[in-house]
Amino acid sequence: MRCFQELKILFVIYRWHAVVSWTWDAHDETCGICRMAFDGCCPYYKLPGDDCPLIWGACNHAFHLHCIMKWVNSQIPQAHCPMCRRE
Amino acid sequence: MTADALSLVCNLGVLDSLSEASISEILESWNSFCLITETIVKGDDADLSSSYSKFQSYVSSLCKYGLRSLVEEHFLISLQDMLEKHVAPKFWKNFDAYSNVTDLEENDKDMHEDEVELLLCKALEEISLEKQYQEKYLLMLVKSLQLCQDSTSMEGHPSDVEKFFFSKYHLIISSVLMTTLPRQFPEVLHWYFKGRLEELSTIMAGNYEDSESQDRIGMELYGKGKHPTQFGNMDIDGSYDQKEILENKLVRNIGMVVHNLRSLGFTSMTEDAYASAIFLLLKAKVFDLAGDDYRSSVLESIKEWIQAVPLQFLHALLDYLGDSISYLSPSSMKSPLASSPSSCYPGASKPSEGIIRWQLRLEYFAYETLQDLRIAKLFEIIVDYPDSAPAIEDLKQCLEYTGQHSKLVDSFISALQYRLLTAGASTNDILHQYVSTIKALRTIDPAGVFLEAVGEPIREYLRGRKDTIKCIVTMLTDGTGGNNNGPGNSGDSLLEELNRDEENQETAGLDDDINIDDKQAWIDVQRWEPDPVEADPLKGSRYRRKVDVLGMIVGIIGSKDQLVNEYRVMLAEKLLNKTDYDIDTEIRTLELLKIHFGENSMQKCEIMLNDLIDSKRTNTNVKATINQLSQTGAESQEHEVSFDILDATIISSNFWPPIQDEVVNIPEPVDQLLSDYAKRYHEIKTPRKLLWKKNLGTVKLELEFEDRTLQFTVTPVHASIIMQFQDQTSWNSKNLAAAIGVPVDTLQRRISFWISKGIIAESSGEDSNDHVYTLVDSMADGGKTGINNEELVADDDAERSVASVEDQLRKEMTVYEKFIVGMLKNFGSMALDRIHNTLKMFCVSDPTYDKSLQQLQFFLSGLVAEEKLELRDGMYFLKK
Numbered sequence: 001m002r003c004f005q006e007l008k009i010l011f012v013i014y015r016w017h018a019v020v021s022w023t024w025d026a027h028d029e030t031c032g033i034c035r036m037a038f039d040g041c042c043p044y045y046k047l048p049g050d051d052c053p054l055i056w057g058a059c060n061h062a063f064h065l066h067c068i069m070k071w072v073n074s075q076i077p078q079a080h081c082p083m084c085r086r087e
Numbered sequence: 088m089t090a091d092a093l094s095l096v097c098n099l100g101v102l103d104s105l106s107e108a109s110i111s112e113i114l115e116s117w118n119s120f121c122l123i124t125e126t127i128v129k130g131d132d133a134d135l136s137s138s139y140s141k142f143q144s145y146v147s148s149l150c151k152y153g154l155r156s157l158v159e160e161h162f163l164i165s166l167q168d169m170l171e172k173h174v175a176p177k178f179w180k181n182f183d184a185y186s187n188v189t190d191l192e193e194n195d196k197d198m199h200e201d202e203v204e205l206l207l208c209k210a211l212e213e214i215s216l217e218k219q220y221q222e223k224y225l226l227m228l229v230k231s232l233q234l235c236q237d238s239t240s241m242e243g244h245p246s247d248v249e250k251f252f253f254s255k256y257h258l259i260i261s262s263v264l265m266t267t268l269p270r271q272f273p274e275v276l277h278w279y280f281k282g283r284l285e286e287l288s289t290i291m292a293g294n295y296e297d298s299e300s301q302d303r304i305g306m307e308l309y310g311k312g313k314h315p316t317q318f319g320n321m322d323i324d325g326s327y328d329q330k331e332i333l334e335n336k337l338v339r340n341i342g343m344v345v346h347n348l349r350s351l352g353f354t355s356m357t358e359d360a361y362a363s364a365i366f367l368l369l370k371a372k373v374f375d376l377a378g379d380d381y382r383s384s385v386l387e388s389i390k391e392w393i394q395a396v397p398l399q400f401l402h403a404l405l406d407y408l409g410d411s412i413s414y415l416s417p418s419s420m421k422s423p424l425a426s427s428p429s430s431c432y433p434g435a436s437k438p439s440e441g442i443i444r445w446q447l448r449l450e451y452f453a454y455e456t457l458q459d460l461r462i463a464k465l466f467e468i469i470v471d472y473p474d475s476a477p478a479i480e481d482l483k484q485c486l487e488y489t490g491q492h493s494k495l496v497d498s499f500i501s502a503l504q505y506r507l508l509t510a511g512a513s514t515n516d517i518l519h520q521y522v523s524t525i526k527a528l529r530t531i532d533p534a535g536v537f538l539e540a541v542g543e544p545i546r547e548y549l550r551g552r553k554d555t556i557k558c559i560v561t562m563l564t565d566g567t568g569g570n571n572n573g574p575g576n577s578g579d580s581l582l583e584e585l586n587r588d589e590e591n592q593e594t595a596g597l598d599d600d601i602n603i604d605d606k607q608a609w610i611d612v613q614r615w616e617p618d619p620v621e622a623d624p625l626k627g628s629r630y631r632r633k634v635d636v637l638g639m640i641v642g643i644i645g646s647k648d649q650l651v652n653e654y655r656v657m658l659a660e661k662l663l664n665k666t667d668y669d670i671d672t673e674i675r676t677l678e679l680l681k682i683h684f685g686e687n688s689m690q691k692c693e694i695m696l697n698d699l700i701d702s703k704r705t706n707t708n709v710k711a712t713i714n715q716l717s718q719t720g721a722e723s724q725e726h727e728v729s730f731d732i733l734d735a736t737i738i739s740s741n742f743w744p745p746i747q748d749e750v751v752n753i754p755e756p757v758d759q760l761l762s763d764y765a766k767r768y769h770e771i772k773t774p775r776k777l778l779w780k781k782n783l784g785t786v787k788l789e790l791e792f793e794d795r796t797l798q799f800t801v802t803p804v805h806a807s808i809i810m811q812f813q814d815q816t817s818w819n820s821k822n823l824a825a826a827i828g829v830p831v832d833t834l835q836r837r838i839s840f841w842i843s844k845g846i847i848a849e850s851s852g853e854d855s856n857d858h859v860y861t862l863v864d865s866m867a868d869g870g871k872t873g874i875n876n877e878e879l880v881a882d883d884d885a886e887r888s889v890a891s892v893e894d895q896l897r898k899e900m901t902v903y904e905k906f907i908v909g910m911l912k913n914f915g916s917m918a919l920d921r922i923h924n925t926l927k928m929f930c931v932s933d934p935t936y937d938k939s940l941q942q943l944q945f946f947l948s949g950l951v952a953e954e955k956l957e958l959r960d961g962m963y964f965l966k967k
């Protein structure tokens with residue numbers, strides 16, 4: 001970014017290292033199964049973000065993938081959303 | 088008088104039976120005997136042999152009448168009389184000059200020592216001659232008595248008679264001398280031996296150095312040629328022989344003096360005198376060798392010197408006196424070293440018990456002297472650690488011998504109080520001394536028992552300092568900034584060093600794993616010893632636990648969680664201020680912390696580092712795809728700003744310490760970049776999105792003046808402020824604050840950086856609260872010309888990205904402040920643990936008091952600093 005002005009001083013920004021936090025674009029803040037923050041991670045995995053993804057059901061309720069997998073496995077044969085009981 | 092004596096001894100019956108003639112014979116013989124005895128004893132009899140025959144006849148005539156005991160007694164009394172009246176006074180007169188002992192010590196010592204030597208030798212020679220004469224006279228009596236023995240046959244074997252008289256005579260001479268002893272005589276003896284020993288030491292020192300240069304150790308030296316008997320069979324150069332002769336002569340002279348003194352009955356006084364001279368010399372030698380040099384070991388040299396000088400002297404002396412085997416009370420107490428093969432006389436005759444005992448006495452004295460010397464300087468030695476490791480090793484050996492560890496503890500604690508635990512010492516210095524103390528003392532005290540006692544005052548003191556945790560974390564994790572004071576350690580964090588030590592120990596342990604059980608059992612048995620008395624039984628009952636340096640450091644704070652917390656804050660600060668994604672050292676440190684504090688404690692820190700790794704990847708990814716777009720599509724970008732200048736650190740904020748969120752209007756073009764960046768991210772990472780922390784991060788910018796260029800690395804707020812001046816060179820504070828979107832006071836704080844750099848000038852505006860800031864057009868007043876490439880970094884302690892642990896704690900503790908104030912109002916004053924316990928008791932809900940004692944202490948020290956409370960003798964008061 002260069003800008004001459006009458007004083008003949010040139011202002012140059014040549015590096016801007018910014019800080020930003022990421023968040024899940026979800027309506028709720030916490031997972032309905034483990035009650036942990038989405039932006040944290042589920043009890044089963046230690047790294048947040050891509051390694052502990054969220055999943056949205058047809059009802060638009062979000063859960064940690066790991067949490068819902070565990071839930072689904074325990075609910076054989078038929079799994080419902082733990083929040084609204086929809087499939 | 089003689090008649091009176093007679094009547095006392097003889098009974099009346101005998102008197103009756105005596106004829107007149109007999110009586111007159113007795114009286115005549117007695118008077119003549121007395122006369123001749125007087126002449127003989129006086130020693131001025133010219134013709135002793137003729138006197139002897141007369142003497143003999145008187146004696147036999149008196150014995151005939153049964154007056155033998157009277158004869159004996161009279162003769163001995165005459166000798167004693169002579170001793171008392173002439174011999175002893177003459178002997179003591181020699182030492183009259185030294186009657187004022189204290190005066191003498193002030194005078195020139197060397198001169199007096201020489202004088203003393205000559206005088207003592209002369210006096211001893213004289214008195215010994217007198218003694219020889221008297222012994223000769225005594226022999227005359229003995230012979231005369233033996234002649235009449237046959238007729239009377241009342242005594243035992245002739246030699247027994249002789250022995251009887253001589254021992255009686257010796258008793259007389261020594262009691263006469265002892266009762267007339269002038270008080271300075273022991274001192275005179277002491278000076279004599281001191282002088283001789285110093286002379287001997289000088290001669291020996293020559294030998295000693297020779298032997299050093301010939302790579303012979305002291306023990307060998309001893310075996311080789313110090314015995315007068317082995318003297319002849321050596322083929323060493325002449326100078327050595329010369330010394331040998333000199334030394335032997337000296338020892339013989341001393342031996343003569345000792346012999347004479349002993350024969351006069353001064354046996355124990357003599358021994359005391361040379362013993363004290365030896366100890367004095369040894370003490371001087373220890374001081375001389377030890378000095379203030381802590382970087383070399385002196386114990387061996389001291390021991391060698393003991394072998395080379397005093398022990399050789401004693402050996403030679405006892406040899407000369409012919410009683411090296413039996414001398415010095417053959418007590419049944421065997422010294423522990425007596426049977427040990429380490430005795431220093433290889434091939435030579437076995438050392439006598441007396442010599443061994445001397446060796447033990449001297450070594451103990453040397454150990455104790457060196458130990459006291461080192462303990463007195465322990466503080467300096469530890470400052471100098473690890474360079475001073477040899478001195479520590481010496482001290483360890485001394486203490487093992489003397490067992491006086493408590494001396495060390497007491498003396499060192501008072502040195503600490505006086506020298507270290509003072510307001511003037513920086514927390515960093517105290518911590519480094521603490522660590523050095525641990526490292527140094529664990530050699531002496533592997534079980535850490537004394538360390539516990541010594542370390543407690545330091546820990547207690549550090550707990551009262553607010554920056555302790557921070558300093559600890561810095562010391563542990565930062566190898567660059569900390570002042571590691573060991574050589575070769577620069578750039579190494581303490582954690583790194585501890586880890587290396589541990590690895591070394593492990594590999595050392597793996598070297599010989601065969602029969603490790605047997606071996607360990609053996610070592611354990613060898614090493615077993617009861618805990619020293621100082622040990623608190625609860626703390627010290629674990630034998631041979633290893634001193635855990637890290638544990639002792641964590642012990643200052645009380646819990647590792649606080650330490651980890653502080654580290655997390657510092658790590659966050661460091662990571663958020665990075666201009667790149669290079670985190671190699673942080674990863675290494677984290678690995679080390681994981682080893683010591685466990686993976687779970689470090690999980691959040693690990694995620695923080697992981698964020699940096701992810702950010703680097705994502706950042707490249709986002710920028711690459713945006714650049715593609717901009718190249719293919721929107722050419723019509725109105726700004727020349729490219730994505731090249733932007734990098735982002737994307738954090739998982741749940742795992743970071745609370746971030747200081749502040750609104751700031753950053754320059755429009757950059758703001759545009761950020762939203763483009765976020766959009767692109769959202770496209771790639773749906774359903775994840777980004778929330779900018781616009782006040783955080785780092786900006787590198789360059790100001791190009793006509794005559795020079797200045798580069799700065801600053802915070803986004805600083806950058807936003809200065810960029811405002813590119814379109815408008817003068818701003819009043821209200822408008823500028825509004826433009827940037829920060830409160831005026833924040834602006835004023837931040838802009839001071841640019842003012843201090845001379846980029847912006849401040850002047851007061853129309854309104855007194857208003858300031859006008861103007862861009863300084865040229866640096867005419869600065870006088871600097873040309874291009875200035877120095878990178879100036881804006882770092883301001885007030886501008887932290889992350890809330891500090893203390894801030895967090897203060898926030899959490901503030902709810903308890905009113906309880907604490909209330910309690911103090913009621914009770915007047917309270918100790919730390921009482922406040923702690925009361926809070927625990929009453930604050931059970933809303934919010935529950937869950938802080939540690941140390942956390943409370945930190946909080947209270949904050950209140951003391953704010954002058955709300957006062958701390959006196961461990962009690963807290965309300966400040967009035």
Ligand SMILES: [Zn+2]
Nearest residue numbers: 031034064067
């Ligand atoms: Zn979950």
Ligand SMILES: [Zn+2]
Nearest residue numbers: 042045052066
């Ligand atoms: Zn998960």
Ligand SMILES: [Zn+2]
Nearest residue numbers: 059061081084
């Ligand atoms: Zn649902």
